[in-house]
Amino acid sequence: MVLQARRLDNVQEYYFSGKLREVRALEAAGKPIINLGIGSPDLAPPQQVISKLNEALSNPGAHQYQPYKGTAEFRNAIRDFYKNHYSVALNAETEILPLMGSKEGITHISMAFLNEGDQVLIPNPGYPTYSSVTNLVEAEAVYYELNAEGGWLPDLKKLAEKDLSKVKLMWVNYPHMPTGASANDEFFAELIAFAKKHEILIVNDNPYSFILNDNPQSILKTEGVKEVVLELNSLSKSFNMAGWRIGMVCGSESNIDTILKVKTNMDSGMFFPLQAGAAEALRLDKKWFADQNKIYKSRKDKVLELAAALNCVPEKDQQGMFIWARVPEGKTSEGFVDELLHTYDMFTAPGFIFGSQGEGYIRFSLCTSEENIAEAVKRVKKSA
Template sequence: MITTAKRLEIIEEYYFSSKLREVRQLASEGKPIINMGIGSPDLKPSQAVIDAVVLAMQEENAHQYQSYQGLPELRQGMADFYENNYGVDLNPNTEILPLMGSKEGIMHISLAFLNEGDQVLIPNPGYPTYTSVTNLVGAVPVYYDLKEANNWEPDFEALEKLDLSKVKIMWMGYPHMPTGARGSLQLFEKLVAFAKKHNILLINDNPYSFVLNDNPMSLLQVDGAKEVALELNS
């Protein structure tokens, strides 16, 4: 058998993969299961969406390789979305990149910025993929606790006591998964200031800003955030 790369020795099965297997086993035993593992849609797309997909497949160039940066019209639509919903001005040519999903973004960002031995601040609790990808690229996870007593927000006093000299990336995400904490612009301002102070790339994983929320926010609303921050959205 061909020997695999050493990095695979520290990679475990994806958290949700093992949990979903447990769910299937319990269901097969007749147990009543409410699956809260992955937010997979339980409603099919509207007919208008289905019609648009069918129409797109009939376009003259639909069978060809697409642009590496995504269609200009798509990137412009994303820029318009940010302007209309967050009041954030983004250049569709230089500040937006369509992805297949957040996992792709997490991997590419980590590959682009992390060297072996660099440290990464990861929220606890938080999305398991942050840890998986950090380990995969040879970096070191450093967990910062989110506690209910602090509204599930970072404890900046505790963070300042850490040796941050090797920290390159800090992952965050509000509205937060799995606690549901919404965060605030004041929190975002503190996070941007913290990232600037310690020369850390701050990344907001922001797929839930419109879920049960009348006040959607973006980290990029903070003045100067673009100097130290990226945001994933969907």
């Protein structure tokens, strides 16, 4: 028997990968499961984006290898998108790197900058992939705790009191997943000062900035940051294109070139029609986001009704496509999720999978129809 690599010793199968097998088995047995657990948009991409994709299939070079750095049209669309929506100026040739989804970027960035034994600051609670990839590259995860009292923002003064001499990279994610917390310009300025003082590369993972948010933010808007900051972004959430696997990383030319060394040895440029469709999406005006947010606002109102019926207490002023809520007193997040699954045929995400600071919370997704959420409310109230 060939043994697995040691780098996998501290890496587990992604929670949703295993749990969804259980959910699918219940569905196959006839259970009418309402899935409120996964952040995969159920809404359609813009029609003009699909049309552009189909049109691009007939381009003479569509089925050939594409540039590792993406087409000029796509990079220019990213540049214009950042200028129009974030007031950030980027050089399309040197400061933008398209990715096959921002999740790919987490791996590429970690491989590009981390050596064995380097330390990485990771939010708790936070996206589990930050920890998994850190373990895969044999760096050391150092968790910084977030909590409701602190607005789910890191306590930079407290962090500065620690020995940060081995810390090379810090993951941040605002609007934050899973809590929906937001950051402002003042916090980003403090974070940049912290990064410069301690020589830490900050990576802001920013896929949720347009969802239930009238003021989308980019950390790159902060003056003088590009050498110490990278930002990941994605079309998965804002444009309902999760399955297309289209993302980007933006930052200084030197940092982008470093990541490119990894990318060019691990994959190729994405399919030309996908880039053409993505460029079309990025050219849409603000009405697209306003129309999407009307739908998400109606869904959010129903999920808040569901949370109240379940005696869960949601956090205030949440952005993004989830509702983060405290479970009833005396319940654990995993136990409560299983209770909902087997009592109401309803699947939600337990907070513990996002870190120890997530224990005692669950995460409801807004990626299902208002009718499904209403049915979930009906089931709960019927059994009350």
